[in-house]
Amino acid sequence: MPYRVRSASSVLALLVVCTVWELAVRLLNVPRYILPAPSAIALTIVKYRDHLLLNLFDTLLTSTLGLALAAVFSLALSTVLAYSSSIREAIYPLLSGFNAIPRAALVPLLALWFGLGMVPRVLTAFLIAFFPILVPTLTAMVTIEKELWEMLVAFGATKAQILTKVAIPRATPYFLSSLHMGLTSAIVGSVIAEMVASDRGIGYVILSSTSRLDTPLAFSCLLLLALTTFAISKTLGLIERRVVRWAYRAGL
Amino acid sequence: MGNYLIKLRDVEVRYNNRNGGLVAITGINLTVSPGEVVGIVGRSGCGKTTLLKVIAGLVKPTRGEVIYNGSQDGGGFRGIGMLFQSPLLLPWRTVLRNILLPIELRGEDLDKYVGRALELMERMGLKGFEDSYPWELSGGMQQRVALCRALIHRPSLLLLDEPFGSLDAITREEMWVLLQGAISYENYTTILVTHDIREAVLLSDRVIVMGGRPGRIKAEIPIPFRRPRSLELQYSREFNDYIAEIRGLLGD
Numbered sequence: 001m002p003y004r005v006r007s008a009s010s011v012l013a014l015l016v017v018c019t020v021w022e023l024a025v026r027l028l029n030v031p032r033y034i035l036p037a038p039s040a041i042a043l044t045i046v047k048y049r050d051h052l053l054l055n056l057f058d059t060l061l062t063s064t065l066g067l068a069l070a071a072v073f074s075l076a077l078s079t080v081l082a083y084s085s086s087i088r089e090a091i092y093p094l095l096s097g098f099n100a101i102p103r104a105a106l107v108p109l110l111a112l113w114f115g116l117g118m119v120p121r122v123l124t125a126f127l128i129a130f131f132p133i134l135v136p137t138l139t140a141m142v143t144i145e146k147e148l149w150e151m152l153v154a155f156g157a158t159k160a161q162i163l164t165k166v167a168i169p170r171a172t173p174y175f176l177s178s179l180h181m182g183l184t185s186a187i188v189g190s191v192i193a194e195m196v197a198s199d200r201g202i203g204y205v206i207l208s209s210t211s212r213l214d215t216p217l218a219f220s221c222l223l224l225l226a227l228t229t230f231a232i233s234k235t236l237g238l239i240e241r242r243v244v245r246w247a248y249r250a251g252l
Numbered sequence: 253m254g255n256y257l258i259k260l261r262d263v264e265v266r267y268n269n270r271n272g273g274l275v276a277i278t279g280i281n282l283t284v285s286p287g288e289v290v291g292i293v294g295r296s297g298c299g300k301t302t303l304l305k306v307i308a309g310l311v312k313p314t315r316g317e318v319i320y321n322g323s324q325d326g327g328g329f330r331g332i333g334m335l336f337q338s339p340l341l342l343p344w345r346t347v348l349r350n351i352l353l354p355i356e357l358r359g360e361d362l363d364k365y366v367g368r369a370l371e372l373m374e375r376m377g378l379k380g381f382e383d384s385y386p387w388e389l390s391g392g393m394q395q396r397v398a399l400c401r402a403l404i405h406r407p408s409l410l411l412l413d414e415p416f417g418s419l420d421a422i423t424r425e426e427m428w429v430l431l432q433g434a435i436s437y438e439n440y441t442t443i444l445v446t447h448d449i450r451e452a453v454l455l456s457d458r459v460i461v462m463g464g465r466p467g468r469i470k471a472e473i474p475i476p477f478r479r480p481r482s483l484e485l486q487y488s489r490e491f492n493d494y495i496a497e498i499r500g501l502l503g504d
Contacts, residue, residue: 147336154308154334154411155354165356169344246343249387 036216041223044216052205056224059202062118063190064232066125067182073126074133074182075175082141082167083159099131104192111197120197125189129182136178140171173247176240180233187229256321257286257409257441258307263316264466265302275466276302280316282460282469284409289435289442289479291452291459293498299467300445304413307443308332321408333407333440337414339398341386347373348382351400358405365404372400375437376430392423396430403434410435410442416451425483428454436480449502453494454481461501471501 018038024030025037032040045052081088103124110120144166152162194203202221209217241248263280266273277299284290294300305311306318309332333354341350351369352362373379376396386394395416402410415431416424432455435442446452452459453475461471475494477485485491 145340147338148340150305150308150310151334151336151340152357153310154332155357156332157357161357165353166342169342172344244344246385246387249343249385 033213033215036219040216041219045220045224048217048220052220052224055200055202055205055221056228058200059187059190059194059225060228062121062193062201063125063183063186065118065122066189067129067179067186069122069126070129070133070182070186071175071179074130074137074178078134078138078141078171079163079168081138083163088142095131095134103127103189104196107193107196110193116197116199121190121193121201124193125186128189129186132181132185133175133178136174137171140174141167144170173240173244176236176244179236183232183236184229187225191225255285256283257288258321259283259319260303260306260313261317261319263303263306263313263318265299265306265311266314277306277462277467278315279468280306284441284443286441287439288458289444289456291456291475292443292445292462293447293449293452293459293502294462294467295447295502298462298464300462301413302467303462304411304443304445307409308334308411331405331408333402333405333410335395335398335402335410335412335415337417339386339391339394341394341397341401343385343387346383346385347378347389347397350386350397351404353401354405360405369400369404372403372434373397375434376400392419392427395419395427399427399431399434403438403440406438408441410440412442412444412446414446415444417446417448424451429483431455432480449495449498450486453491453498454483454486459494459498461498463502471498473498 022037022039025035036044081091106127107120107124110123114120114123141163144162148166149162152166157165190201191203191206194201195207198204202225206218206221209215209221260280260282263282264278265276267276280303282290282303292300292303302311306313309318341347342353345353348366348369351372352365355362355365370379370382373382376399378393378396378400381389381393381397386397389397399415412431416427419427428451434440435455442455444452444455449459456475457479459473459475460469461473462468463470473494477491
């Protein structure tokens with residue numbers, strides 16, 4: 001399908017969903033605190049825009065900081081683990097074990113250690129986001145074809161050269177696409193931390209609004225979060241296509 | 253013979269696996285003179301690729317020794333050019349940067365070799381493709397790029413492992429002509445591993461026939477035709493007598 005037709009068709013689908021939703025809520029007389037109509041959500045966003053944007057900014061700040069930390073840490077750690085198989089064998093089981101801990105359960109501890117400021121929120125985002133970035137990046141680095149490896153060694157390459165000239169470039173598309181997963185994970189992390197141990201951010205707004213049965217405000221938060229995550233993800237996708245055009249050579 | 257480039261003395265390679273050891277090749281004695289083209293033919297699993305890896309310094313013999321141009325350590329093996337069945341080009345690098353890879357790995361000044369790279373490309377019919385990406389080229393062209401890369405640093409030894417096995421018959425003949433031209437032009441000492449008897453006889457000064465398990469050298473057949481040889485040679489009576497002789501040695 002041509003791009004225009006495709007985007008027109010998805011806009012149409014969105015309109016249909018909203019119309020059905022709006023009609024269902026009005027015809028069935030669903031109370032606002034159970035399920036607000038799309039029009040009510042839109043009005044709430046307009047009404048509380050300053051409050052919402054301020055808290056949205058807060059959530060985005062902590063989650064992107066967490067994501068950036070996770071990206072840098074994952075890249076550095078995969079490079080080390082790819083370089084040394086003995087370090088990899090020692091540390092990787094520990095990392096997998098850590099990944100098995102539900103990170104949300106750590107928020108109270110992080111709040112205990114670091115207070116209610118930004119730190120526990122950034123750390124939660126980081127802790128949830130780093131594993132989904134590390135795994136594909138490391139896998140791409142350590143799965144260089146045997147023949148290619150042998151050819152490089154025959155050409156006199158050192159292990160460090162194989163890592164910098166082949167393993168890291170090879171892992172770049174995997175790393176960049178894992179940032180999408182990392183982004184949504186980081187936002188989940190920030191929102192959870194805001195719900196558990198914060199007095200600001202979208203997570204906090206959702207929690208406090210639902211406790212007042214202000215469901216339209218909670219829905220506004222969800223909608224804004226979804227929209228911004230979508231926008232950031234699209235931007236990442238554009239960067240990805242530019243940086244690693246070679247990885248999309250088949251044109252799929 | 254005093255003047256040799258590489259000498260293998262009673263080489264044996266044993267691969268250790270779970271069932272103990274598997275002897276891949278044994279009792280290999282082989283001397284290669286400078287400027288000589290040696291073909292190694294044999295069936296799959298006869299150890300010919302293992303033999304090539306021993307010569308490349310990628311596999312250490314479990315018995316015997318490999319003497320390279322008089323020095324007994326494997327460290328002198330930097331001057332090797334290698335070409336495999338698959339071109340093994342790096343998709344994120346342009347053709348030119350792929351060709352310059354061995355120079356980069358040796359830490360030499362790239363600018364000094366750009367001229368040579370362009371000249372090699374022109375001789376291989378790749379003129380104008382230096383800024384293309386490997387995946388934009390056909391299989392035959394990719395293999396020619398790989399050949400340029402194997403030759404860029406003027407290796408003292410050129411090792412070819414089934415280099416044209418994945419190409420169609422016509423492209424393969426073109427590659428024979430190009431390879432023979434390149435070998436003659438700069439007088440490369442070459443070891444060509446292949447299961448294509450025709451290829452071995454057409455290109456080599458001497459054909460080593462391997463067979464058995466573990467793999468041994470069954471015969472050495474000098475091929476006295478003057479190089480460079482034309483493709484028409486393969487239709488001559490004498491040429492086909494060599495083919496028949498080697499085919500007979502490989503058994504059924």
